[in-house]
Amino acid sequence: MNVLTMPSISYSALAPILFLLLGGVAIMAISALRRRPLSSTATTTLTLIASVSALVASLIEWAHVSTSPATSTIAGALAVDGFSVTIAITVSCATILATLFAHHYLERMAIASAEYHVLALTAAAGAVVMGAANDLVVVFLGLELLSIALYVLVALNRKSQASEEAALKYFILGGFASAIFVFGIAFTYGATGSTNLQTIGNTLSASVAEKPSILLIGLALLLVGFCFKIAAVPFHLWTPDVYQGAPTPVTGFMAAVAKVGGFAALIRVLLAGLPTARSSWEPVLTAMAMATLLGGALLMVVQKDAKRMLAYSSINHAGFLMLGIVASSSAGLSADLFYLFTYSVATLGTFGILTMVATASDDDAGLSRLRGLATKHPVLAGSLTVLILTQAGVPLTTGFIAKFGVIEAAIGSSAVPLSIVAMVSAAIATFAYLRFVLNLYAAPEGDLQSLDLDGSTTSPTAVVGVAITVAVSIFFGVVPSLLLGLTSTASNHLLP
Amino acid sequence: MSIPLSWFIVLAVVLFGIGAFGVLVRRNVLIMFMCVELMLNAANLALVAFSRSLHDVGGEATVFFVLVVAAAEVVVGLGIVVAIFRRRQSAIADDLAEMGG
Numbered sequence: 001m002n003v004l005t006m007p008s009i010s011y012s013a014l015a016p017i018l019f020l021l022l023g024g025v026a027i028m029a030i031s032a033l034r035r036r037p038l039s040s041t042a043t044t045t046l047t048l049i050a051s052v053s054a055l056v057a058s059l060i061e062w063a064h065v066s067t068s069p070a071t072s073t074i075a076g077a078l079a080v081d082g083f084s085v086t087i088a089i090t091v092s093c094a095t096i097l098a099t100l101f102a103h104h105y106l107e108r109m110a111i112a113s114a115e116y117h118v119l120a121l122t123a124a125a126g127a128v129v130m131g132a133a134n135d136l137v138v139v140f141l142g143l144e145l146l147s148i149a150l151y152v153l154v155a156l157n158r159k160s161q162a163s164e165e166a167a168l169k170y171f172i173l174g175g176f177a178s179a180i181f182v183f184g185i186a187f188t189y190g191a192t193g194s195t196n197l198q199t200i201g202n203t204l205s206a207s208v209a210e211k212p213s214i215l216l217i218g219l220a221l222l223l224v225g226f227c228f229k230i231a232a233v234p235f236h237l238w239t240p241d242v243y244q245g246a247p248t249p250v251t252g253f254m255a256a257v258a259k260v261g262g263f264a265a266l267i268r269v270l271l272a273g274l275p276t277a278r279s280s281w282e283p284v285l286t287a288m289a290m291a292t293l294l295g296g297a298l299l300m301v302v303q304k305d306a307k308r309m310l311a312y313s314s315i316n317h318a319g320f321l322m323l324g325i326v327a328s329s330s331a332g333l334s335a336d337l338f339y340l341f342t343y344s345v346a347t348l349g350t351f352g353i354l355t356m357v358a359t360a361s362d363d364d365a366g367l368s369r370l371r372g373l374a375t376k377h378p379v380l381a382g383s384l385t386v387l388i389l390t391q392a393g394v395p396l397t398t399g400f401i402a403k404f405g406v407i408e409a410a411i412g413s414s415a416v417p418l419s420i421v422a423m424v425s426a427a428i429a430t431f432a433y434l435r436f437v438l439n440l441y442a443a444p445e446g447d448l449q450s451l452d453l454d455g456s457t458t459s460p461t462a463v464v465g466v467a468i469t470v471a472v473s474i475f476f477g478v479v480p481s482l483l484l485g486l487t488s489t490a491s492n493h494l495l496p
Numbered sequence: 497m498s499i500p501l502s503w504f505i506v507l508a509v510v511l512f513g514i515g516a517f518g519v520l521v522r523r524n525v526l527i528m529f530m531c532v533e534l535m536l537n538a539a540n541l542a543l544v545a546f547s548r549s550l551h552d553v554g555g556e557a558t559v560f561f562v563l564v565v566a567a568a569e570v571v572v573g574l575g576i577v578v579a580i581f582r583r584r585q586s587a588i589a590d591d592l593a594e595m596g597g
Contacts, residue, residue, distance in 0.1 A: 137558050144565045151572050155579065164580045171573050172528055176519050178569070179535035182562055183512055186539045189555050190505075190546035 023050020082493025087131025127261030166245025181225025187218030243311035252351025293319030335405030349469025372444025504545030
């Protein structure tokens with residue numbers, strides 16, 4: 001008789017995922033069992049407890065993995081290495097910040113807060129799974145856990161037509177991308193005989209692939225699927241509409257967590273699973289990175305809506321992150337991890353402030369509405385300025401260190417043309433960012449009454465969130481060594 | 497006499513192509529939705545065919561995960577479609593152009 005042997009499970013490595021998921025399930029169960037809906041303060045508190053527990057668990061796990069070699073758990077399904085733990089730390093921090101910004105918004109818009117928090121925690125768990133996934137099937141499961149929760153989050157503002165429209169566009173294109181991704185898994189499996197990234201890597205390095213054409217088709221399909229998720233040109237078409245239509249705090253959450261999850265999985269699949277096929281994917285990725293850098297920066301200049309502009313800004317950031325993958329060195333990996341963390345914080349802060357100054361129905365984020373914000377709310381406008389300049393990559397902010405890091409890594413791997421394109425795109429993007437900032441300090445047009453919103457600009461949780469994001473963006477910009485030490489340790493702890 | 501692997505793969509590719517073409521060309525949201533499902537099932541067919549030829553159960557196990565995820569996706573997708581249909585009495589993608597994208 002066959003005995004079913006249970007694989008060994010390292011629960012300490014799973015703890016961040018479990019805390020996030022358990023938090024979501026707990027909020028869902030409690031709100032289902034009660035007669036009256038949970039107050040938004042209670043759900044926010046529970047979400048904060050869950051995400052802070054996940055952060056603490058990943059920091060404890062960090063102390064463990066940074067001193068021991070990378071391993072995998074659950075029969076090789078999840079990697080336990082510095083990379084996966086760093087992604088868990090980044091996603092937990094992003095969830096904490098997003099919760100702080102969402103709290104007042106959900107009350108103001110009368111959106112069921114329990115639903116938002118359950119879905120946000122589920123999506124965050126999906127992103128952590130993607131960061132640790134060591135098997136293409138697990139990558140797919142993490143991706144869907146993240147995406148399906150995000151489809152609903154985008155549609156959460158039922159009163160807004162734009163929110164529903166954005167959700168449908170995101171859903172159709174997201175589903176399309178997932179189907180392409182699964183087809184890619186099927187072909188990669190057919191060519192290598194396994195979905196486990198280590199086994200794929202070993203098979204490919206031991207011998208030339210048995211069916212090279214099948215492997216190439218699989219690789220191409222996987223890349224297309226990923227590029228939809230990370231919004232790389234030419235697969236970025238959904239991004240501006242979804243960013244604009246989604247409720248503003250959801251946009252911030254999505255911009256941070258979906259990007260982190262997508263890039264984490266892409267990095268691991270390409271660098272851990274398919275490094276031997278580098279000659280095949282590197283030219284494609286280089287070309288797409290150039291298109292993404294320039295497309296994002298050029299289209300950012302012509303936008304009249306703050307959320308659309310930031311959507312193209314996130315596309316531009318995706319291009320910079322692709323630089324770190326093209327470099328495919330330990331320096332590139334470290335730079336990408338640093339970039340992902342600092343980008344998440346800055347973008348969450350930016351969307352957090354946009355949430356605070358949003359109209360009562362959150363349907364107009366035009367740049368002209370923000371004109372003269374500095375005269376009304378000087379502190380808020382100053383914080384927004386810092387965060388936007390961080391995204392632009394101005395020295396003494398984390399954005400500069402991040403952009404410097406990826407370009408340095410790309411030059412180190414002799415990807416010089418791509419680095420030049422990156423620097424040009426940074427200059428173009430800076431024009432758009434500076435125009436955005438000058439707009440805040442321009443003389444106000446008409447009355448600014450519309451910017452005074454029932455105390456949402458003084459919501460204590462959001463103020464704490466803004467303070468944290470601004471402090472992190474400046475502190476690690478002036479003293480980056482602490483965070484850089486962490487990411488470079490992590491980059492040397494990628495499961496080979 | 498057994499059917500060679502390539503036949504299954506060609507069928508899967510054809511089904512996938514029909515699905516992808518449908519998503520890009522058809523304008524009714526429900527049909528686009530069905531085309532995505534067709535693409536997922538083409539992938540399932542390819543997984544099972546490869547699994548058989550490799551004598552490895554991994555691909556067949558993957559299919560179960562894909563089926564479950566596809567079902568979850570349908571639940572969310574139909575929910576969004578119903579919410580939109582209630583408001584506009586239409587499920588045509590071209591009518592959804594409020595944001596101009």
